[in-house]
Amino acid sequence: MLVWGRNAQRVQALADTLEHQGLKAKPAADLTDALSVADIVSCATTSREPLIVGQHLRPGTHLDLVGAFTPEMRDTDDDAVCRSRRVRRYYAGAPKKAGDLLQPIAGGRWDASMICGDLHELTNGLKSGRLSQQEITLFKSVGAAIEDLAAAYLLT
Template sequence: MDLAELKHEELLLRFFSAAEVEAGLDYPRLIDALFETFRRGGEAMPVRQSHEVGAFGAPGHLLLMPAWQRGTALGVKLVTVFPGNASRCLGAVSSLYVLLDGTTGQPRAMIDGEALTNRRTAATSARASRHLSRKDAHTLLVIGTGRVAASLPMAHRVVRPIKRVLVWGRNPQRAVALAAALSREGFEAQAVVDLPAAIAEADIVSCATTSTEPLVMGKHVKRGTHLDLIGSFRPTMRESDDEAVCRSRVFVDTYGGALAEAGDLLQPISAGSWQPSEICGDLHELTRGARPGRIHDDEITLFKSVGAALEDLAAASLLVGIPLGNPPPDQQS
């Protein structure tokens, strides 16, 4: 329905709780929406602004992430990242998303940003996995025990036959709790303490942490593995070492975001062991078929995601029921 035809009361600002976001953004539909959005490309998606806002010697970051498609929708996500929140039994990431009408500029919705981020982040990883992981991948290692990490197995299960999930975390009790929760979702899930052994066993390694030191070492990665690196979003953060990057065919969510923020890539570049020209493609190129994804089963692939505002806009629009436009002719992988 055209926005001009909507009744006034239907344009009133709505608030979507975390439960409503999770219920309204099932992974199959969201993964498909992200596919169409990245294939089409967004009109505007500035590299996000990041500001240090920590207090009392503890780190804290404020991120501003706008995106828009002219005449349809525009939105901005306000994000805070406080890594020390784990000691307070709180998530490290908090956020709020504001969606506005692209024709009038009027607010359409305020959305629980954390739930939106968790869903679209996991769905983006699954979208990339459909291009980059082996089709028979069935063992997933989740490194991290936060809310994004907890979302990853359900999303990856949509695109690959994931049956077994290994969970590693710095806090073994949280890893055990997450494994138990995943078992209730139908996975063969277990917490692990030997991270190198788990990396060597996994078909897909999904890392969602706020680490500043490498956790995934290239020497432990077996041939055919897909590395899904999500957590680091600043040049000083990283989840993999140089060898993991150098052994892999590397893909990113967006060139601009990755080369501005991804410590997993910027640090090997600074060390002279890897070059930006070695990036094999971004999600726009993968979804359009302009760049090949996985070429053979023995190669190691790496997807580095720093998060893109276009993902938020696509997820929020899907939730509210605003079509972002018709994609180009289908080029499914």
Template structure:
């Protein structure tokens, strides 16, 4: 079994290649059982253990199936894979100056069950999460979107910036974080040719000017107000992954054409969707589609330039498996 480090992942993956691999994955035959989500009590904020399995299916087991692509290493010989990500989220780790999220990804042969690789999970997750948002933005953000506001300055932020910049002509990035010093630090670390980076004086002022607002926080209270969103804005909500987390208020949700990564995940785990539904601000019909629908052409994303769009992701094992397979293909040729 090969141990794959964060450096290995960084050398192999590119944003465009992974976005394309994710698009193909959502069109493909991948089994994704319900994510195991366990709360672990802690003296401060509770921790979370996530187990996320997925596997590809053999075409031989589906007589009527037709391959839609050769995505992420799924070759003509129908090579199969099994994968499982093990993740821990400890929100209070920031107080200890340690990452809040840790994880590993185990990739196995779908033919024999043989372990193939143990892949560093935090980096793999950051790449696939950012690229899932960029995949959604292909359908939901205006084609001329040039100003991105990045809310949050954690490990995911630079990936979101670069991923969005790979699908839209981003010329300006405005950073905002509760701790301004961290936003400044992130700004120094962002080096993308042709992009101007600045630090927001206030979140409201930045959001009112944005074409795309991307949020990657663990906020329990809404940060983005619907009243701030100008016509044509695309709102990308990434950070919250439990019903108790929110990054946008009810008005932002109500004003938007809503899409999610997966309906089952978002309707159960995303506070930005679950809470407005419980309050009857929106109903199930307000979710116009997910990444399955968008990539398969079953529903149109943005339908007009003035429209406000919203994408909410909570993560899917499909994305992890697609990323792991792309890494494996890069290692083995």
């Protein structure tokens, strides 16, 4: 597992924590290099500028986007979204909150009707996930307060 972030000390601390928990983790010095070998890319940022550039994603990559939860924020550029098969946690949040999706819509490069399903449909077999091994897939979550509350309750 590669860990990348803007702050090298925090990246090292996270990699050390993951190693301590039994996961093979090491810091990635360069995000572009890390993207070129990644099977799964998970982002949880509050960035207003795209960090994940679509042209750097290799075929078969899965993007897990749980940050960028306002229209002004984004983890990915338009190309990453346009190259991906997209699944949402739920339909209602996508058109209102997700900057990763709203900004390509505003630029005329993408349309919300291209969402291929939500998490419920995917996990219950009502909709298909990946259609080929070469397909880039994207899961976009803008969060749900009830899930955050449940997680906090379980941790206390």
